Amino acid sequence: MSVNYPPASFIRRFAALIYDLLLAASIVVIAHLLLSVVLIIVAQSDVLNLEQYKEGLVGFLATYRSAHLLFLASTVAIFFMWFWTHGGQTLGMKAWRLRIQNDDGTPIHPRQAVVRVCFALGGLGNLLILVDWQNKRALQDRLSDSMVVTLPKGENGPLKRR
Numbered sequence: 310m311s312v313n314y315p316p317a318s319f320i321r322r323f324a325a326l327i328y329d330l331l332l333a334a335s336i337v338v339i340a341h342l343l344l345s346v347v348l349i350i351v352a353q354s355d356v357l358n359l360e361q362y363k364e365g366l367v368g369f370l371a372t373y374r375s376a377h378l379l380f381l382a383s384t385v386a387i388f389f390m391w392f393w394t395h396g397g398q399t400l401g402m403k404a405w406r407l408r409i410q411n412d413d414g415t416p417i418h419p420r421q422a423v424v425r426v427c428f429a430l431g432g433l434g435n436l437l438i439l440v441d442w443q444n445k446r447a448l449q450d451r452l453s454d455s456m457v458v459t460l461p462k463g464e465n466g467p468l469k470r471r
Contacts, residue, residue: 336388
């Protein structure tokens with residue numbers, strides 16, 4: 310299934326990233342809210358004593374800031390990886406007709422999605438496109454052996470697994 314769609318430009322990737330960052334911010338808020346609710350429920354069941362922290366729940370989260378940030382970052386990473394491995398498009402990518410796929414047009418594997426998340430560097434990996442403008446491959450594309458393509462208007466849909 311070799312499909313020759315053109316590689317995505319830096320501008321399209323950047324625009325999709327802006328859309329997706331808005332979604333990611335919403336996911337962070339929801340994840341933080343859910344974590345807070347769970348911690349309050351646990352504290353009320355006397356499993357966790359929040360009174361020992363100067364400012365209660367806020368003090369607890371400040372004390373365990375690294376774990377809290379790791380939880381929020383993991384939530385966002387899982388969001389991206391799930392969309393990339395289930396159709397190849399986040400909502401921002403769908404709006405800009407972009408899709409992540411292997412060179413042969415097949416969906417990426419979860420291992421490739423992990424590599425993409427680790428080496429995207431919060432979007433900075435896309436700056437490599439400005440240097441290598443002919444191939445239009447970002448750092449995460451090269452290291453995950455995948456590519457982001459621009460889809461024609463009529464074909465803006467998810468990839469199906471064979």
